[in-house]
Amino acid sequence: MIVRDIQTILKATVLHANEDLLDSEVHTACGSDMMSDVLAFVKDQSVLLTGLVNPQVVRTAEMMDMVCIVFVRGKNPDPTIVELAKERGIALLSTPYRMFTACGLLYENGLKGGCTI
Amino acid sequence: MPQTIHFQYTVPGDDFTRAGEASSSVKKALKKIGINPEVIRKVAIAMYEGEINMVIHAGGGSIDVDITPDEVRMVLVDHGPGIANIDLAMQEGWSTAPDDVRSLGFGAGMGLPNMKKCSDDMTVESVVGQGTTVRMTVLCH
Numbered sequence: 001m002i003v004r005d006i007q008t009i010l011k012a013t014v015l016h017a018n019e020d021l022l023d024s025e026v027h028t029a030c031g032s033d034m035m036s037d038v039l040a041f042v043k044d045q046s047v048l049l050t051g052l053v054n055p056q057v058v059r060t061a062e063m064m065d066m067v068c069i070v071f072v073r074g075k076n077p078d079p080t081i082v083e084l085a086k087e088r089g090i091a092l093l094s095t096p097y098r099m100f101t102a103c104g105l106l107y108e109n110g111l112k113g114g115c116t117i
Numbered sequence: 118m119p120q121t122i123h124f125q126y127t128v129p130g131d132d133f134t135r136a137g138e139a140s141s142s143v144k145k146a147l148k149k150i151g152i153n154p155e156v157i158r159k160v161a162i163a164m165y166e167g168e169i170n171m172v173i174h175a176g177g178g179s180i181d182v183d184i185t186p187d188e189v190r191m192v193l194v195d196h197g198p199g200i201a202n203i204d205l206a207m208q209e210g211w212s213t214a215p216d217d218v219r220s221l222g223f224g225a226g227m228g229l230p231n232m233k234k235c236s237d238d239m240t241v242e243s244v245v246g247q248g249t250t251v252r253m254t255v256l257c258h
Binding site: 033034035036037039040050052054055056057059060062063064065080088 | 133134144165169209222
């Protein structure tokens, strides 16, 4: 799947992404509002779905080498957050779906969690 | 690459939105030098967790980073309240962070354990009422 597919599946608004980012391949994702847990448990996931809106969401994604952040429940970050994502080359999307549904739709379409238990 | 590259940062304690700037800058420098991406990620996560801790708990502090061909050494110093029981603080899920910090997405009690996990070596020295020093080393090979 590429970032553009996520946009289509989640009926998402693109807050920031250039063509290269929209064409980026993504294989796994995680959903969390707790950045502490993302930093501690996530490995090699390239998409972060979250309902949390602050600059540390972008910072966390940056440290984890993620390529795309999807804000769920129609949340819109302020311009400073969009600017930070631009500087860091991270795509920002906003979907009207809630967390569970957004994750479910992406999973159904082939995006995996990337973790084994 | 010269033998050692040194970076020094002051982490402001009153601006949560700026937390992570130092880690971001080190991550960029390591990328430029061409360090292994897995090593970069370990350094970035360990330092970022430490930086967030400084802002949340200690009113900021300073970070010194030395990059050598063999390892990345980080020393994080703050003059915050200190950690009364380091063993307890190292346990996953144990946190003294107030609710307003949790609403920002942090304070799950994963910070110090995650820093240890990402480092090849970590020591924590702390004196209650005086502050905390965390030393972390990540090997490059």
